[in-house]
Amino acid sequence: MGITKSHIFSPAQNELANVAKVLAHPARIAILDYVSKQENCICNDLVDVIGLSQPTISQHLNEIKKIGLLKGTFEGKNLCYCINREKWNELQNLLHSFFNNINQNCC
């Protein structure tokens, strides 16, 4: 009926799926690509750099913020987004563990 049955899965499975969901759009990959490569945490150029409207970029940023991958601080008149490296590493480890859990004795 069109609704994910989250309750039948484990918290770990749901968490991993939710993280993947944030990465499951090229605009959000592009945003993370761009933000993570900025020397000085310069911010929203994103609308120009990526080529989606300001409301759309704002929504994507919000999805990324919801899982804690970005932290925002005001500097001057610009709201500056930076990668939250603690969370970044945490999610990297989460994915790493998932991929390393494969049974190498499988056919």
Added chain:
Amino acid sequence: MGITKSHIFSPAQNELANVAKVLAHPARIAILDYVSKQENCICNDLVDVIGLSQPTISQHLNEIKKIGLLKGTFEGKNLCYCINREKWNELQNLLHSFFNNINQNCC
């Protein structure tokens, strides 16, 4: 207007997003969890193990197969799904590269 503008993003960004999209549902995580832990590549128990209907499991399996993460072979009367380890490692590296691309000099 409800359609992802894939053309404005790079092939790498779209590919990563498409991989993440497959992982972005707990049923597919659960399927990969289960299949990867089977010693003998035994198959569909998945309907019983996971608790979704047979058509739904079949659809999820298809999404996973589309990116090459599963290979299926007939053995006896059962269609047996196994992890495609080459693709598995390839996608692991893809995600690994993405996560390692962060600029550690960011604020």
Added chain:
DNA sequence: TTATATTATTGTAATATTGCAATATATTAA
């Protein structure tokens, strides 16, 4: 062949996601 078991496909309904125009809010500068 027929019966049984497994998987795939089709059709449909409910929900979620994507994108933007219009608007509101917030901050800085004058």
Added chain:
DNA sequence: TTAATATATTGCAATATTACAATAATATAA
């Protein structure tokens, strides 16, 4: 204060996803 700039929110339309019942297709066993 007011003007200018940046970001967030709302409302809407188009598309995508999720799930399952019903059915079809495939393969094995009898």
